[in-house]
Amino acid sequence: MKTNATLLTAGIITILLILALCAGCTSPAPGGNETPGAGATTAPASGGNVLRIATTTSLENTGLLAELEQVYESETGVDLQFIAQGTGQSIDSGRRGDVDLVLVHAPALEQQFIDDGYGINPRCIAYNYFIIVGPESDPAGIANMTPVEAFRTLYAAGTNETAGVAFVSRGDNSGTHNQEKVLWEEAGYGYDTEIIDAGAWYVEAGKGMGDTLILANEQQAYTLSDEGTYLSFADRLDLVPVVAQGAELLNRYSAIAVNPEMHPDVNAEGAADFINWLISDETKQMIGEFGTEEFGKPLFTPLYAPECTEPPFNCTCAEPITT
Amino acid sequence: MNGNPIIEGFIEAIELIVTLNPQVVEITIRSLYISLTATFVATLIALPIGALIYFYEFRGKRAVVSTLQTLYALPTVIVGLLVFLFLSNIGPFGFLRLLYTPGGMIVAQTILIIPLLMGLTVAALSGIDRDKRYTITALGASRLQTVMTIIAEARFAVMAGVLLGFGRAIAEVGTVMIVGGNIRGATRVLTTAIALNTSMANYSLSIALGIILLGVALGVNIVLSLVQRR
Amino acid sequence: MAIIEAHDIKKSYGNLEVLHDVDLSVREGEILGLIGPSGSGKSTLLRILDLIEPANEGELSVFGIDTIADRGSWLDLRRRMGMLFQRPIVFNASVYDNVAMGLRYRRAPRDDIDRKVKDALEAVGLSRYIKSRATDLSGGEQQRVALSRVLVTDPEILFLDEPTANLDPTSTATIEAIVTRLNREANMTVVISTHDLAQGQRLAHRVGVMLEGMIAQTGASREIFHEPKDRRIARFVGVQNIVPGRVVSRSDGLTVVEARGKQILSTTPPPADEVEMIVRGEDISLHRREPGHEEAENLFPATVTAIEPTAPFVNVTVHCGCDLVALVTARRAETLGLREGIEVWVSLQAKAVHLIPQAEGGKLTDTG
Numbered sequence: 023m024k025t026n027a028t029l030l031t032a033g034i035i036t037i038l039l040i041l042a043l044c045a046g047c048t049s050p051a052p053g054g055n056e057t058p059g060a061g062a063t064t065a066p067a068s069g070g071n072v073l074r075i076a077t078t079t080s081l082e083n084t085g086l087l088a089e090l091e092q093v094y095e096s097e098t099g100v101d102l103q104f105i106a107q108g109t110g111q112s113i114d115s116g117r118r119g120d121v122d123l124v125l126v127h128a129p130a131l132e133q134q135f136i137d138d139g140y141g142i143n144p145r146c147i148a149y150n151y152f153i154i155v156g157p158e159s160d161p162a163g164i165a166n167m168t169p170v171e172a173f174r175t176l177y178a179a180g181t182n183e184t185a186g187v188a189f190v191s192r193g194d195n196s197g198t199h200n201q202e203k204v205l206w207e208e209a210g211y212g213y214d215t216e217i218i219d220a221g222a223w224y225v226e227a228g229k230g231m232g233d234t235l236i237l238a239n240e241q242q243a244y245t246l247s248d249e250g251t252y253l254s255f256a257d258r259l260d261l262v263p264v265v266a267q268g269a270e271l272l273n274r275y276s277a278i279a280v281n282p283e284m285h286p287d288v289n290a291e292g293a294a295d296f297i298n299w300l301i302s303d304e305t306k307q308m309i310g311e312f313g314t315e316e317f318g319k320p321l322f323t324p325l326y327a328p329e330c331t332e333p334p335f336n337c338t339c340a341e342p343i344t345t
Numbered sequence: 346m347n348g349n350p351i352i353e354g355f356i357e358a359i360e361l362i363v364t365l366n367p368q369v370v371e372i373t374i375r376s377l378y379i380s381l382t383a384t385f386v387a388t389l390i391a392l393p394i395g396a397l398i399y400f401y402e403f404r405g406k407r408a409v410v411s412t413l414q415t416l417y418a419l420p421t422v423i424v425g426l427l428v429f430l431f432l433s434n435i436g437p438f439g440f441l442r443l444l445y446t447p448g449g450m451i452v453a454q455t456i457l458i459i460p461l462l463m464g465l466t467v468a469a470l471s472g473i474d475r476d477k478r479y480t481i482t483a484l485g486a487s488r489l490q491t492v493m494t495i496i497a498e499a500r501f502a503v504m505a506g507v508l509l510g511f512g513r514a515i516a517e518v519g520t521v522m523i524v525g526g527n528i529r530g531a532t533r534v535l536t537t538a539i540a541l542n543t544s545m546a547n548y549s550l551s552i553a554l555g556i557i558l559l560g561v562a563l564g565v566n567i568v569l570s571l572v573q574r575r
Numbered sequence: 576m577a578i579i580e581a582h583d584i585k586k587s588y589g590n591l592e593v594l595h596d597v598d599l600s601v602r603e604g605e606i607l608g609l610i611g612p613s614g615s616g617k618s619t620l621l622r623i624l625d626l627i628e629p630a631n632e633g634e635l636s637v638f639g640i641d642t643i644a645d646r647g648s649w650l651d652l653r654r655r656m657g658m659l660f661q662r663p664i665v666f667n668a669s670v671y672d673n674v675a676m677g678l679r680y681r682r683a684p685r686d687d688i689d690r691k692v693k694d695a696l697e698a699v700g701l702s703r704y705i706k707s708r709a710t711d712l713s714g715g716e717q718q719r720v721a722l723s724r725v726l727v728t729d730p731e732i733l734f735l736d737e738p739t740a741n742l743d744p745t746s747t748a749t750i751e752a753i754v755t756r757l758n759r760e761a762n763m764t765v766v767i768s769t770h771d772l773a774q775g776q777r778l779a780h781r782v783g784v785m786l787e788g789m790i791a792q793t794g795a796s797r798e799i800f801h802e803p804k805d806r807r808i809a810r811f812v813g814v815q816n817i818v819p820g821r822v823v824s825r826s827d828g829l830t831v832v833e834a835r836g837k838q839i840l841s842t843t844p845p846p847a848d849e850v851e852m853i854v855r856g857e858d859i860s861l862h863r864r865e866p867g868h869e870e871a872e873n874l875f876p877a878t879v880t881a882i883e884p885t886a887p888f889v890n891v892t893v894h895c896g897c898d899l900v901a902l903v904t905a906r907r908a909e910t911l912g913l914r915e916g917i918e919v920w921v922s923l924q925a926k927a928v929h930l931i932p933q934a935e936g937g938k939l940t941d942t943g
Contacts (some may be wrong), residue, residue, distance in 0.1 A: 074445060083545050088529065103447055105526035106541075119434035120444050233544040258350075258546045285434060287442065337479075480664040480721075482627045484677040485654035485728065494676070498666055 054333035072101045073292040077196035079230030084250040100327040108196030118286025123293040127275045141278040146337035148322040149274040154265040156244035161186035170269040173209040180223030188243035193226030202246045250321035294343040357549030378532040383454035384476045391459045395466025416460030421519030428453040445526040460508035465506025467543035469499040502569040578603040584633035593619045595788045608779030609768040616788040617768035621734045625658045659729030661737035663717035665709035673709045677728040695723035713745030724806035735767040802929045815856035815900040833898040841928035854900030858927035862920040871925040
């Protein structure tokens with residue numbers, strides 16, 4: 023039926039189709055050098071030019087990854103795709119072979135990943151410290167304590183319902199969350215038995231580092247954060263570092279490739295190349311300088327041999343991967 | 346915390362939109378591309394099946410229709426989870442390597458809105474009253490001609506359903522976050538970008554993307570009301 | 576010759592049986608009126624005759640073809656017929672496209688379609704709306720579009736299902752005129768259902784009364800209106816007086832019926848001992864003075880007990896042993912100076928008194 027309405031319908035559909043096609047053509051363009059596959063439904067995940075990295079929200083939120091991505095992509099033309107998850111989830115993505123490598127910070131989980139045969143060629147890249155941040159008034163009075171003492175005091179204050187004392191946990195099995203668990207255990211509490219249901223003062227956010235900091239800020243609560251994310255958010259937060267000293271607070275980041283013997287589809291070569299690039303001196307220098315301009319101090323300290331092979335690091339940081 | 350972040354955010358957001366900030370433009374285009382494609386594919390699948398359900402009498406037809414209506418409200422994260430499990434390397438369709446790609450997101454959104462489109466297609470065709478169907482038959486239409494006439498007559502109601510489906514697809518965050526992974530430059534769309542930038546306290550970018558998302562939703566609604574007035 | 580022959584047609588929707596054993600034959604070239612109250616099954620019957628939907632049981636032949644045996648013929652047969660529905664049905668497209676639908680289904684050549692559509696719209700006076708959206712037209716205009724849509728297909732049988740039920744008088748007159756002309760000039764067979772008795776009388780050569788899913792009586796409209804077969808039909812065709820009585824004698828072609836002590840003559844042979852007299856109000860004449868007595872006429876004095884205007888007529892109830900309702904024109908009522916309480920003479924021709932057997936249990940309970 024040749025009516026105005028049909029014409030209108032046809033017009034709208036045509037416009038929608040054209041839009042769709044245009045989007046199909048142009049969407050890869052803004053990214054600069056995405057692969058042609060990025061816009062197509064059959065994008066091969068491990069196609070030579072795409073490298074998929076599961077990583078932690080604390081790295082994503084600092085902006086370091088964006089900078090690394092830009093440099094690496096312009097140098098090599100490889101399309102780095104960072105999927106920001108908690109460390110636990112990232113390692114699971116690696117186990118399933120949904121990504122080519124992981125960039126994480128939970129030594130115990132990493133070791134498990136490697137021991138189970140899914141992770142290969144671990145290289146530690148850089149470190150910083152976890153810090154306990156909280157309101158400036160410090161209602162629990164934990165300033166300048168050791169981390170373990172601080173956690174004990176927090177527990178006591180929290181369970182006594184001391185006014186203004188609350189602790190926000192990531193609650194997402196991330197590296198930071200794992201670190202928090204370790205600290206509670208070292209302070210003498212069973213995490214699953216005593217902490218999770220400790221009371222209203224213990225809040226599980228279930229979110230990334232940035233979200234958790236913002237939540238803690240809104241509630242004027244304490245939380246455990248990595249230094250980098252805290253610094254990159256500091257201008258939007260009233261929270262201050264309350265406890266920042268102590269060997270227990272070391273936060274080490276490592277890159278681990280997914281074992282191609284477990285998942286033949288993964289881009290093993292790309293992963294090796296990227297890890298080798300990460301441990302190169304130029305990259306480490308870049309990581310070591312990242313944030314200086316904006317925050318007044320670097321967010322990460324790169325690891326060099328032989329320091330990295332000694333306690334408390336005990337990891338490989340300089341040997342290139344040979345394939 | 347300097348100044349009022351909400352007002353500043355708004356001002357910066359307007360700037361980002363007016364100056365066609367490349368990141369904003371890129372995310373918007375990707376969002377439109379993924380949701381339009383999903384809507385298109387879902388339409389291709391749902392319309393014929395919806396028409397079949399309407400035109401053929403079979404046992405359990407009512408159950409099918411009410412199931413579809415229940416699935417209108419299918420939680421997006423459930424679809425996300427299921428598609429994630431299917432597309433993951435350990436799942437049956439892992440070999441397609443669609444997880445964390447726009448293609449995977451299209452699949453997820455397509456699955457998400459197919460029940461809606463099918464249900465609304467059935468509803469649109471049911472909206473053609475009995476007397477109209479009698480009239481078509483009485484005018485000497487063959488079976489195929491009857492079907493074609495009813496579909497043509499229901500075209501605006503069907504289109505309204507398609508627009509609603511598109512609205513649901515572009516506005517949802519659950520499936521694209523899980524299946525797409527929110528990869529910068531590859532699978533980051535309006536909703537996931539808003540979620541991420543809010544968590545990074547980049548309120549201005551969030552607000553800018555939010556305004557665009559609202560604009561798209563508003564546009565869909567305007568077209569919808571134009572269509573429904575027919 | 577019968578163009579449609581239906582026997583024992585039954586139709587149910589779910590548990591509801593809408594048609595019970597309908598028998599009907601339609602002659603070629605006639606206008607058959609189906610009258611009956613709403614819900615009596617007229618529309619259902621028309622749809623079955625037009626082969627829009629199948630009956631559950633029964634025999635139906637159309638154009639001499641047994642449609643039950645030959646289901647494959649339905650589309651072809653249906654394309655030789657047309658149907659106009661009670662509610663104006665137009666499709667969301669232009670008037671032109673609406674009218675062209677049937678021809679397009681028949682894959683008529685474009686030139687033919689163009690010419691026929693334009694002629695048809697000319698005939699119903701809608702040429703100026705040819706490009707308008709049909710849904711924007713008024714109800715009456717939509718119904719005329721619907722009529723043109725049927726007529727361009729040159730149906731040999733036209734079914735009209737209460738086609739003017741909701742229309743203004745002008746549209747009604749246009750549609751009636753077109754139908755009458757097509758019947759006369761093109762010898763088109765027409766079956767029209769209506770609950771408007773006057774329309775049935777006006778248009779139809781023959782009338783069928785449908786009551787509760789059955790054809791209760793068929794015949795010339797005079798027959799139906801004056802000699803209904805039973806009380807239900809009498810009620811439906813608007814008989815004001817249904818008076819029970821007993822047959823006392825029969826002589827010289829006249830039956831004498833006694834009702835409440837009064838003897839009334841009828842030309843109907845007695846159908847039973849206990850009868851009901853069927854008398855239309857307009858057949859009763861009222862006089863101020865005793866008129867000359869004519870042969871085969873009932874003449875008796877009575878008292879006016881009620882006067883009820885139903886313009887342009889007046890219903891006058893008179894008492895003469897039994898109550899009778901007479902229908903007189905308002906002018907006549909004025910001339911007679913009718914008012915409650917006065918004495919009048921009632922005259923009633925014996926041939927206007929129709930007798931039916933008394934219904935079981937209907938004895939002396941209701942005088943209608």
